[in-house]
Amino acid sequence: MSIPSPVFYPPFNVTRISHTVITSRDTVRSRDFYTEVYGLVVTEEEGDVVYLRGIEEACHHSLVIKRADTEPLCEVVGFRVLTEEELEKAERFFIAENLAPRWVDAPFQGRTLRVSDPGGVPLEFCARMDRVDRADSAHNAHKGAxxxxxxxxxxxxxxxxxxxDLYNRLGFRISDYMTAPGSKNVLGIFSYRKDIPWDIVFLTGxxxxxxxxxxxxxxxxxxxxxxDIAGQMGYGDAVERGPGRHTMGHVxxxxxxxxxxxxxxxxxDAPHQMLDMEIEPVEWDVSGINRGGWGLPAQRSWFEETSNFPGIETTAPEKPGAPFSLEDYVEQRAAQQR
Ligand SMILES: [Fe+2]
Structure with missing residues (x-):
C-alpha cells in the first residue's frame, strides 16, 4: 500500500494543529512543571482547570490541564480553521461521513466543533480564541525553555x-514517511497544514x-x-530521550x-518551508534512519508508553511480516543499549 496523493482543495480549511487538553491528578504540580520547565505562561486558572500558552502565542491557550482522578488522559486534539464559515463546512463534511459532529461550549474559544475521527481520536475545531498579549517581550518573566x-x-x-486517511482528505500533506526496508510497509507519517513539515504525526504502535x-x-x-530545571525540581528521570538531533526533521x-x-x-524551530507544489514526500528507510542524527537510542518506553484517549478501544499493530518492522527496530535499538 503506497502513500496517498495530496488533496489540494479539501472540504474545509484547517490551518494548523493548535491545542490539546490533558488530565492530571494534581494540576498544581503539573502547572508548575509546564511553567518552570517548558516556560509556558498561565493565562487562566479556573477551579481545577489550568489554561497555558507559549510566550509568543496571542491565543488564550494551547495547553489545557484538567484535574481528574482517572488515569491521565488526552481528551482533545485541537485544530484551528481559517474562519467560522469553515466550521459550517466542517459540520456538513463530518455529517456526510457519519461521524456525528457536535457543537460544544469550550471556554475562551469561539464556536467549537467536536468529532471523533474514524479510529476514535477526539478532535476539536475552532476558528478563534480569546486574544491575549504575547509574552515574548516580557524577558524578565521568561522561564525554562x-x-x-x-x-x-x-x-x-x-x-x-x-x-x-481522514487527514489526507482534509488536506494534510505528507512531508516525510518511514518505511520498512524491502517490504515498503509504511511505519510512520509526518503531515502538515501550516508551512512547516509537521502538524500531526502518526507512528506505528x-x-x-x-x-x-x-x-x-x-x-x-x-x-x-x-x-537543568527539570533536574533541579526532581524530575531528572523525566528527561526520557535526548537532547539529540533528529534525522528526518534535522532539528x-x-x-x-x-x-x-x-x-x-x-x-x-522547523528547518523547512513547505508551501510549494514541487515539494514531495520524502521516504526514509527506518534501518538507516539515524543517519545524520545524533544522540542515544530512544528508551523502550518512548516506543511503548503513551497517553490514552478516553473510552476508546486500542489495537496492536499486526507484525507486517516484513523483514524489518518497527518492532524489529525497537529490538535492534534495545539490544544496542544492553
Ligand atoms: Fe515530535
Missing part, C-alpha cells in the same frame, strides 16, 4: 495509512493513543536550561515526561 508556541502532535496508530505534543523553543541553550530535540507521564517534546 521559554516555549514559544504549540507546534505538533504525534499519535500512535496500529495502521498509520488507515489512520491518516498500539493505538490510537497520544504519543506526545511539542513546543518550539528558540535556542539549544533554552532546551538545556529546561533539562534538535528533547522529550520529557510530565508528572502524570504525558510526554512532551521541546524542539528547535
Amino acid at each position: 521559554c516555549g514559544l508556541r504549540f507546534d505538533h502532535m504525534q499519535l500512535h496508530a496500529a495502521d498509520v495509512l488507515s489512520a491518516f 498500539r493505538g490510537p493513543r497520544m504519543h506526545h505534543f511539542a513546543y518550539v523553543t528558540r535556542s539549544f541553550q533554552n532546551m538545556m536550561r529546561a533539562c 534538535q530535540y528533547v522529550y520529557l515526561r510530565d508528572p502524570d507521564g504525558h510526554r512532551g517534546e521541546i524542539l528547535l
Whole structure:
C-alpha cells in the first residue's frame, strides 16, 4: 500500500494543529512543571482547570490541564480553521461521513466543533480564541525553555495509512514517511497544514493513543536550561530521550515526561518551508534512519508508553511480516543499549 496523493482543495480549511487538553491528578504540580520547565505562561486558572500558552502565542491557550482522578488522559486534539464559515463546512463534511459532529461550549474559544475521527481520536475545531498579549517581550518573566508556541502532535496508530486517511482528505500533506526496508510497509507519517513539515504525526504502535505534543523553543541553550530545571525540581528521570538531533526533521530535540507521564517534546524551530507544489514526500528507510542524527537510542518506553484517549478501544499493530518492522527496530535499538 503506497502513500496517498495530496488533496489540494479539501472540504474545509484547517490551518494548523493548535491545542490539546490533558488530565492530571494534581494540576498544581503539573502547572508548575509546564511553567518552570517548558516556560509556558498561565493565562487562566479556573477551579481545577489550568489554561497555558507559549510566550509568543496571542491565543488564550494551547495547553489545557484538567484535574481528574482517572488515569491521565488526552481528551482533545485541537485544530484551528481559517474562519467560522469553515466550521459550517466542517459540520456538513463530518455529517456526510457519519461521524456525528457536535457543537460544544469550550471556554475562551469561539464556536467549537467536536468529532471523533474514524479510529476514535477526539478532535476539536475552532476558528478563534480569546486574544491575549504575547509574552515574548516580557524577558524578565521568561522561564525554562521559554516555549514559544504549540507546534505538533504525534499519535500512535496500529495502521498509520488507515489512520491518516481522514487527514489526507482534509488536506494534510505528507512531508516525510518511514518505511520498512524491502517490504515498503509504511511505519510512520509526518503531515502538515501550516508551512512547516509537521502538524500531526502518526507512528506505528498500539493505538490510537497520544504519543506526545511539542513546543518550539528558540535556542539549544533554552532546551538545556529546561533539562537543568527539570533536574533541579526532581524530575531528572523525566528527561526520557535526548537532547539529540533528529534525522528526518534535522532539528534538535528533547522529550520529557510530565508528572502524570504525558510526554512532551521541546524542539528547535522547523528547518523547512513547505508551501510549494514541487515539494514531495520524502521516504526514509527506518534501518538507516539515524543517519545524520545524533544522540542515544530512544528508551523502550518512548516506543511503548503513551497517553490514552478516553473510552476508546486500542489495537496492536499486526507484525507486517516484513523483514524489518518497527518492532524489529525497537529490538535492534534495545539490544544496542544492553
Ligand atoms: Fe515530535
